[in-house]
Amino acid sequence: MNIPFRSKTLLIALAMVALVGLGALGSFFYQTMQVAPATPAAPPPTRVTTEGGLTIVTLDETTQTISGIQSESITASKHQVEHLAYGSVLDVQGLNDLSTRYSMAQADSATAQSAASASGQEYERNVALYKANQSVSLKVLQASQVTWNIDKAKLQAAGASIRSIHNNARQQFGAPLAGMIGAQDAPLLQKLLSREDMLLRIVLPLGVDLVAPELISVESSEHHRETAQLISVSPQVDPSTEGRAYLYRAAATLPVGSKVVAYLPLPTPDSTSLVIPEAAILWFGGQPWAYVQIAKDRFTRRPVADQTPYNNGYLVSTGFESGDRVVVHGAQLLLSEEQRPPITASACKDPECDD
Template identity: 40%
Template sequence: MKYRLFLFCAVTLALLAGACWYIYQTLYSSPPARSTPAQAAPQPTVQTVNGETVVVVGADAQRASHIDVAPLAAVSVQPDSSAYATVIDLQPLFDLRNRLAAALADCDSAREQAAASRAQYERSRVLYADDRNISQKSLQDAQASMQAAQARLQSADAAQGALAATLRQQFGDALTSAAMAPGSALFQRLMTGRAVVLRVTLPADHNEDAPARITVDAPDGQPVAAQKLSASPQGDPAVQGNPWFYAAGRALPVGTRTSAHVPSSNGSTSALVIPERAVVWYGGQPWAYVRTAPDRFTRRYVPAANENDQGFVVTSGFHAGDAVVMHGAQLLLSQELRPQGIATACKDPPECDD
C-alpha cells in the first residue's frame, strides 16, 4: 500500500514538472529567428558639393524613372545678333495711297483736258491764220482755255508729286512703289491683313548691310520670317540705330515690340546647343541637368537669349561631352525642390499618393 502511494506521488511530480517546463518554454523562450527581407534601394537624396546642389539618384532609381542622358556635341549654327522690332500702323499708308490714287486720277483728267485744249487752240490758230476764218477773240479764248488746262495739269502733277514724296518720307521706296503700282501683290497682302510691316532697328555698330531675311519673335514665342523692303526714313524714337522696313507674312498686333534675330554674313560656326527637350523652367529661367557622376546630377543655367530653331546656344557652363539629361529632368527638379529631412510612415514615398 505504501509502495503504490509512493509510485503515484512520483508520477504526479513528474507530470507537474513536465507541465511547468512546457509552460516556461511557451511563454518565456525567445521566438524563432525570422528571415530578414532584402534591404530596400536607397531613395534619391540632395546634397551640396562645392557650392552646387547635387541630386543623388541610384542606378535602379534612374532606370525606374526612365532618366536618359546624351552627350553634348558641337553643332554648326548661324551666328546672329538681336535687334528691336516694332509692328507699325499702316493706316496712314492706306490713307496716303487713297489720296495719291485720287491725285493720279485728277492728273490724268487734267492731262486729257490740256491735250484737248491745246488741240483746239492749234485749230483755232490755223483758221485764224487762214484769212481770218475765225475772230481774234475766238483765238484768244482758245489760248486762254489751253493755258488754264495746262495750269491745272501742273497743279495736279505737283499734288501727285507731293503725296509721293510724303509716302517716301514716311514709308520708304519699297512701300511707296507698292502703293503706286496697280495690282501690287505686297500691297494686297497688307490691306487684307495677311502681312504686316515691322521697323527693325539694327545696332549702330552693325557694319554689314541689312540681311534680306530675318526672323522675329511672335507674341506666342514662335519665330516669324520677315523679308527686307527698304531703309526706313524715320527711326524709332525709343531706340538708336539703323532702322529698316521688313514685311512679315503673319498678322501681328500693331505696336507690338519684339526681338529680331539678324543673321551674320560671316557664315556658320561651331557651338554647343542644348536641345529644347532637355530644358526645364524654374523661376522663369531655363535650366538643364548634367550627370557629373554615375549617380549624381547637377542643375545648370541655360542662357535663353541665344535660342534658335535647334535649341539654346550656350557658350559657358557646359562643355562638349557633358551628359545632359534628355528625359527625366522634371523629375530631378521635383526631387531637388522637395523638402528634405521629413519623416514618413510609408516605406516607398513615391507611392504614398493616398
C-alpha cells in the first residue's frame, strides 16, 4: 500500500516527538530515583569534659531521675576531738575454762570440807572414848586420825586449786574479771562468756599522755561504731604492738581476733569539720572519693583525703565546703560514665563512606 508523502512526514514527526518525550521521562525518573547525598550525622552529646583540670560528668535532670541519682548537702558542725588507737577482739575461751575449773574446784572443796568435818568429829569422839574407858582401841583411834588428816589435806589441796585458778585469771584477764569467777552475781562475766559482749584489748600508743577513758568508741571493718566501757588494765599485751593495753567491753558481735579502731575522746575543745556520709563514699584506686554536684546537671569527683572514719562516714577538713551537695545514690553510675571510652560518631553511615 502506498502511503502519501505527507502522511509519512507526519509519522516521522510523531516518532521523533515520542522519542524526545521518552528521553525526558527517563531523565526525570533517573533524577528522582538517585540517592540523595548523605547529611552529616550530629555527634552524640559529650557527657564527660575537662575544665580547669577537673573532670566533669554532665547528665540532664531526666537522666538523673531515671538513674536514681540523688545528692544531699553537707554542713559544718562541731565534733569531739579524738585520738586514734587500735585493738583486737580477745578470745574468752580461757576465761570460760578457768570458770569451769573453778566450779569443779569449788565442788571438790565442798566435798573435802564435809569429809574433813565428819572425820574430824569421828576422831574427836574416838579420843574421848579412848581416854574414858578404852572402849575404843588405839588402832581405831589412830585410823580415825589418819582419815582426818587425809581429808584435811584434800581440803587444803582444793583451796590451793581455787587460789591457783584466781591467780591464773588475774594474770590473763586482770583482777576485776578474776574476782567475778565464782561470784554469785556477775552479769558482766556471763555476758562475756555467752558472747553478748565482746572483750577488747585496746593499746594506747607510746608517747601519748592520755589516761584511758571510761567510755570510748570502737569501730570494726564495717565502719559501724559501738560504745566500749573500761574494765581494767590488761595484764597481757600483744607482742606485735607497743604501748599500754587496757581491757574494754562492748555490746557487739565480732569474730575473735578481729582488728578494731578505737576513738578516744581528748580533753580539748570540740573542732569544726564536715562529715561525708558513708553512702557518698566511693572506693576507686585504693582510696575513697565522693561526687559533688556543682550544678543541676554537672558532677565532679573529689578525693576524701583525710580518711578519718566517723559515725558511718569520714571527717574531712579539706577538699569540701559547707553547703556542697554530695551524691549519696548513683555514684557508681557516675564513675562508670566517667570511665567510659569516648564515642566517635561517623559523619556518614553509608559503607561507601569508609572508602
